[in-house]
Amino acid sequence: MHNTVFEKLKSDDPDIRKSKILEALESEDLSMSFDDALENEMVLNMGPQHPATHGVLRLLVSLDGETIKKVVPDLGYLHRGYEKLAEATSFHEYIPHTDRLDYLQPIANNVAYTMAVEKLIKLEIPERGKYIRTICSELGRIQSHLIAFGTMVMDIGALTPFLWAMREREKILDIYDIMTGVRFTTSYTRIGGVAQDIPDAAIAGIKKFIDEFPKYLREMRDIVERNKIFIVRTEGIGIISKEDAIDYGITGPILRATGVPRDLRKDEPYLIYDKLDFDIAVLEDGDSLSRYYIRIEEMIQSVRILHQCLDKLPKGSYNSGNPKKVLPKKERVYTKMEELIHDFMLINFGVNPPVGESYSAVESSKGELGFYIKSDGRGNPFRLKIHSPSFCNLQILPVLMKDCMISDVVVIIGSVDPVMGEADK
Amino acid sequence: MNQERIDLIKLKLTDFNIVFTDITGTPAINANPKYIINICKILKTDPDISFEMLLDEMGVDNFKKGIRFEVVCSLYSLKFKDRIFIKVLLDDKNPEMPSLTILWKGADWYEREAYDMFGIKFTGHPDLRRIYMPEDYEHFPMRKDFPLLGIPDSIQLPNK
Numbered sequence: 001m002h003n004t005v006f007e008k009l010k011s012d013d014p015d016i017r018k019s020k021i022l023e024a025l026e027s028e029d030l031s032m033s034f035d036d037a038l039e040n041e042m043v044l045n046m047g048p049q050h051p052a053t054h055g056v057l058r059l060l061v062s063l064d065g066e067t068i069k070k071v072v073p074d075l076g077y078l079h080r081g082y083e084k085l086a087e088a089t090s091f092h093e094y095i096p097h098t099d100r101l102d103y104l105q106p107i108a109n110n111v112a113y114t115m116a117v118e119k120l121i122k123l124e125i126p127e128r129g130k131y132i133r134t135i136c137s138e139l140g141r142i143q144s145h146l147i148a149f150g151t152m153v154m155d156i157g158a159l160t161p162f163l164w165a166m167r168e169r170e171k172i173l174d175i176y177d178i179m180t181g182v183r184f185t186t187s188y189t190r191i192g193g194v195a196q197d198i199p200d201a202a203i204a205g206i207k208k209f210i211d212e213f214p215k216y217l218r219e220m221r222d223i224v225e226r227n228k229i230f231i232v233r234t235e236g237i238g239i240i241s242k243e244d245a246i247d248y249g250i251t252g253p254i255l256r257a258t259g260v261p262r263d264l265r266k267d268e269p270y271l272i273y274d275k276l277d278f279d280i281a282v283l284e285d286g287d288s289l290s291r292y293y294i295r296i297e298e299m300i301q302s303v304r305i306l307h308q309c310l311d312k313l314p315k316g317s318y319n320s321g322n323p324k325k326v327l328p329k330k331e332r333v334y335t336k337m338e339e340l341i342h343d344f345m346l347i348n349f350g351v352n353p354p355v356g357e358s359y360s361a362v363e364s365s366k367g368e369l370g371f372y373i374k375s376d377g378r379g380n381p382f383r384l385k386i387h388s389p390s391f392c393n394l395q396i397l398p399v400l401m402k403d404c405m406i407s408d409v410v411v412i413i414g415s416v417d418p419v420m421g422e423a424d425k
Numbered sequence: 426m427n428q429e430r431i432d433l434i435k436l437k438l439t440d441f442n443i444v445f446t447d448i449t450g451t452p453a454i455n456a457n458p459k460y461i462i463n464i465c466k467i468l469k470t471d472p473d474i475s476f477e478m479l480l481d482e483m484g485v486d487n488f489k490k491g492i493r494f495e496v497v498c499s500l501y502s503l504k505f506k507d508r509i510f511i512k513v514l515l516d517d518k519n520p521e522m523p524s525l526t527i528l529w530k531g532a533d534w535y536e537r538e539a540y541d542m543f544g545i546k547f548t549g550h551p552d553l554r555r556i557y558m559p560e561d562y563e564h565f566p567m568r569k570d571f572p573l574l575g576i577p578d579s580i581q582l583p584n585k
Contacts, residue, residue, distance in 0.1 A: 076557035083542075084566060088573050119449055246503070249479050249531035260503065267506050358449040359499065359510070372483060372497070385483040387499075392480075395534045424557065 041069060044406070048077045052155050052410040055420030057394070063406060071401045071409075073394055078424040086384035090350035091117050091191060092327065094384075099185035101386065102422040104147050105140030107176065108364050110189040115270065116360035116371035117191050121353040123325055128316040129193035130271045135206065135309050136188060137271070137362070138302040142213075143172050144365035145295045145302075152292065152414035153224050156233050161220045168216055171209050178202045191351055192326030193319020203310060210306045217299060234288040238400040238412035241286060248396050252367025252389050253298070254416065256282050257290040264363035275312075278305050288415035295417075298365070325351050350379020366390050366417060388422040430505070434474060437467055446512075453497075453510035458522040461513055465528055468500060468509070476500035476509060479525065482535035484543035488569040493517040494545055498525070515545060524550040542567035 042063045048056040056077035062070045082101070086094050098113040099106035111133045118125065125133075150165030173183040179202040180188040180195065188195055224230055240250075242258040255262055263280040265273040281297035283290040319326055327346055328339040353375045361370035367389025374383040393416055400412050431452055435445065441464055444455040456464050468476045478501040485495040494515040501508050513522055524547035525532040534556065536547040541555040544565040555562065564571055564579060 076559075079557040081566065084571075084573060244530070246477050247530045249481075249529065251480075262503060356449065359451065359508075368480070370481070370499075372481070372499075374485060383485050385481070385485075387481045387483075391534065391538075392531065395531060 046409065052413065054151065054413055054418055057413070057418060057420055057423075059397070059409070061401075061406070061409065066405050066407075068401050068404050068406060068409070071398045073397050075391075075394070075420075075424055078420045080425065082425045083384055083386065086381050088380065090347075090379045091353075091381065092346065092351065094381075095189070096185065096187045099187055100421055101388065101425070102144070102364060102366065102369070102390070102419045103185070104419055105144040105365055106185045107136040107180075107188055108140030108144075108362070109369065110187060111137050111140075111271075112360075112362040112364065112369045113371055114189045114191050115362065116358060116373055117351070117353075119360045120356070120358040120373050120375060121191075121325060121351060123192060123320055123322060125193050125320050126316050126318070127272075127314045129318045129320070131309055131313050132194050132198050132318060133189060134271045134273070134276075135198070135306060136194075138305050138309070139172055139175065139206070141365045142299050142302050143169055145299050148295055148365075148414075148417040149220070149292070152411070152417070153230065155410040155414045156230060158224055158227070158230070161224055164216070164220050168213065171205075175202055175205045175209065178205060190319065190327060192322060193317075197318045203313075206306065207310060210303045210310075213303055214300065217296070221296065231289065233408075233411055234292060234415070236287050236289075237404060237408050238288045238415060239286050240396055240399055244396070244399060245286070248399075249392050250367070250396060252363075252365075252393065253291050253294045254367070254393055254396070256280065257294050258286040259284045264361060264368055268361075270360075270362060272309075276305055276308050278308075288411055291415040291417075348379075352377060352379055361387065364389060366419065366422070367393060369422075386422075386425055388425060390418040390420070390423040391425075394418050394423055430474075430507070434468070434509075437471060437474065438464060448510050451508050451510060453512055455512050455514065458513050458515060461511070462523050462525070462528070464511070465498075465500075465525060468511075469528055474502070475504045476502045478503060479529040479531055479535075480508075482525065482532060482539060484539040484545050484567070486543060486567065486569050491517060494520045494543060496522060496539060496545060520545045521548055522546075523548055524553075526550055541565070544568065 044061045044063055046053060046059040046061060048058045053059065058074040058077065060072045060074060061068055082097055085097060095110055095113065098109045101109050146165040146169045150162035154162040176186055177183045179198055180186040240258060242260060245255050245258045246260065251262065259282060261280060261282045266280060278301045281294045283294060323342045328342055332339040333343045355375060355377045357372065357374040359370060359372045361368045368387065369389055370387035372385040372387065373381050376382040401409060404412065431445065441456065441460045443464070446453045446455060468474055479498065480501050481499040483497050485497060487493055487495060492514045496513045496515065498511040499508060500511065515522060522545065524536055527549065536550055537553060537556040539545050540547065540553055541557055542565060547553060554560065558566065559580060562580065564576060
């Protein structure tokens with residue numbers, strides 16, 4: 001194994017291109033001169049494994065000194081074929097796969113997918129189920145924005161707020177543990193509602209978290225926002241104009257940072273967002289500092305939403321009892337005949353939706369997460385397309401990185417906040 | 426979207442013989458690939474209709490003879506806050522359609538993904554190459570005749 005490199009060097013195979021430095025190593029005459037290295041452009045490969053690229057994102061950057069001339073992102077290192085997999089699994093079976101899409105807020109993806117399926121099969125879920133799903137989505141938003149905040153400032157150099165953000169995130173993961181049984185990839189929602197009712201211990205945990213969170217967020221912000229290094233490294237870096245953002249089809253915090261007040265929770269309300277009172281954060285500049293501020297503001301608004309949800313949480317059932325579409329409870333499946341039959345039919349033949357298509361989108365923490373489902377009457381989706389916000393947002397990297405320095409690349413990627421699980425599907 | 430807007434859109438697009446369908450509450454237009462650029466231009470620039478954002482372009486493989494592929498474009502209007510879908514039906518032998526990159530810059534990666542997964546070519550696209558699969562991959566994974574577990578030996582693995 002250790003001889004392989006030298007064997008390749010010595011071989012006459014024309015496919016192995018030798019760089020000049022290797023040729024110089026081999027040749028006897030060591031007085032070879034190189035072209036003036038400062039006159040050429042250099043292609044730097046910020047490879048798929050890199051501490052700052054937020055996952056397996058590969059960037060090919062062409063540099064003139066330290067200024068960036070051109071950036072080409074290269075995707076596909078985490079492509080798992082989720083859309084093809086959906087055609088082979090039933091609607092229920094696909095729920096754990098949706099956890100792994102935007103793996104920083106798994107519970108919000110579950111909500112998005114089951115809402116899309118319920119729109120297709122025209123199933124209404126009861127109020128308590130909607131409130132529980134809203135609570136899950138907002139907790140997912142806080143969880144995702146904490147990591148976005150922590151990793152962005154860590155890439156700039158501030159290591160402490162990252163661990164403080166992780167400490168807060170641990171509290172949310174403990175809440176998930178009580179609520180769903182799983183800390184991370186929860187698969188909590190089901191078609192027709194949620195898997196199980198939210199226990200009182202979880203509600204108490206959420207209440208304690210949202211009572212204390214603003215104080216800890218204030219602590220984290222205090223050591224970051226007034227720091228001159230942070231402001232100089234993010235203000236005016238990575239600007240995108242409003243027209244460009246609309247042209248590229250960007251959604252989420254990036255669009256709101258350019259001045260467009262678009263938020264699916266207000267424009268096309270789903271679940272119970274039309275009954276809640278909250279604001280959406282909109283700023284005008286379109287640079288990295290605005291995107292940072294929008295995420296902080298969204299966390300504060302999420303705490304406000306959670307307060308209202310917990311106050312108004314109604315009693316009732318947490319899933320629609322429709323026996324032909326909703327999986328029955330396990331203890332009844334083991335003891336009663338009808339539930340056994342329904343369970344068998346649903347697991348083996350699936351929820352048979354009518355022939356047709358549907359599109360449904362939610363506002364996730366990165367943008368608009370949409371599912372386009374086309375069914376031909378069988379238990380598996382005929383075509384499932386995931387409109388992932390990170391994929392669309394990564395398109396603008398060449399626009400954001402125009403005429404920046406190499407050290408701005410990490411700040412810009414941190415402010416765009418891509419998740420490769422979503423972008424590569 | 427109320428009936429007024431649908432009638433207005435039908436009025437503006439009468440030259441192109443479009444068919445209105447419905448995707449669970451959102452209207453959809455079936456369009457001919459020859460006229461797609463003109464239709465999209467009217468939908469984008471007319472101030473009473475104004476669908477400014479192209480949100481998605483997805484390929485669908487219906488696996489029938491004749492008209493096999495579809496490209497579904499999803500447009501959104503920021504002014505009136507509603508959506509519309511445009512479906513372009515494409516042939517089996519030679520699925521091609523004009524690229525929408527001249528109207529919306531964001532169509533770039535969506536069309537690359539449709540090309541990579543289905544083999545649908547977009548004429549006039551500035552840089553049509555694969556986005557997920559390696560550059561020299563020969564098959565189109567999302568087509569219905571591609572097996573779920575992949576074709577053995579179709580990707581070059583590095584030698585140890």
